[in-house]
Amino acid sequence: MATIGDEDERERSSSFEEIAGDDDDEVTDGRASRAQRRRRQRRDAILRAAKRVFREKGYHAASTRDIIDAAAIARGTFYLYFQNRRELLAELCESFLERIRGSVRRISLDPADGEPLEQMRANFRRVMAVVVEDSDLADIMLRDPASFDPETRAQVELFLDQVVALIERAVEVGHALGIARRCDRHIIAVSALGALREILRRMLEARRAAAIDAAPARDRPASSTSATPGPTRPSAALTDIEAVADELLAFFVQGVFT
Structure with missing residues (x-):
């Protein structure tokens, strides 16, 4: 038979799990937010590099490789954001x-x-x-x-x-x-x-x-x-x-x- 003390313990345990769950959600949200911010910053960096390269070399003479080098990123990273x-x-x-x-x-x-x-x-x-x-x-x-x-x-x-x-x-x-x-x-x-x-x-x-x-x-x-x-x-x-x-x-x- 469950006693009042047992019920209190279960309530405390349940409350702890809810708080821990909220903390986990906050950690997950924080990581997602940081990842999203990094993606936005990387995308903006590629756009800034492209502007410089297009102006200096002209659109025709500029290559995707030139933009990748100017942005200091890997080739695969470029194609995560832009196709061409x-x-x-x-x-x-x-x-x-x-x-x-x-x-x-x-x-x-x-x-x-x-x-x-x-x-x-x-x-x-x-x-x-x-x-x-x-x-x-x-x-x-x-x-x-x-x-x-x-x-x-x-x-x-x-x-x-x-x-x-x-x-x-x-x-x-x-x-x-x-x-x-x-x-x-x-x-x-x-x-x-x-x-x-x-x-x-x-x-x-x-x-x-x-x-x-x-x-x-x-x-x-x-x-x-x-x-x-x-x-x-x-x-x-x-x-x-x-x-x-x-x-x-x-x-x-x-x-x-x-």
Whole structure:
């Protein structure tokens, strides 16, 4: 016959097992969380390495082996995350577009949020900052899509089409707010994209040249251009992100001729 003491002992034993089970679950969850974090870090490291390799060698010249070496991982590890270079580039394109989308804020008519043009100026500056912060990937995306193979070219052109759609939407909103004239939004968006791509490409070149000039002579690459301005050297004026953003905004809003 079971006594009260026996029942108490069983309850204590059961409680201990539940606590031990909870501890085991916590240990398991902790290990799973750490493993997931390591996988995410490894994936991000591969993406960063791919950006560097694609910019330095070009997409065509870059091999999977180059990316594996740059990421300092085993070949088998690479294929746990990506099947090929195209898959890498597709993810890089999507992440870049998401960062650009995330930098653009909806224009508000609330006086507390400032004038619409000032909000647009802030949007331009944030987009420029994203491009500069992710210059390796921006270099890839700003190249002529014709330089890629057909499948990769389709990925890059899809990215550019999505940017055109973003600009069209901005023009539509501007018209609704009374700060943009009635126009063919698609033609304007395609024209704006062309101007943006070229100015951003030159801006990145100018910032790299300025960084080389600022470095001690012993640290400069042998192939770097001299500090003497010349017809092929990007303008130093392009190194100022805010100034470039402000001039672009003025161009798109006011044009050139008065």
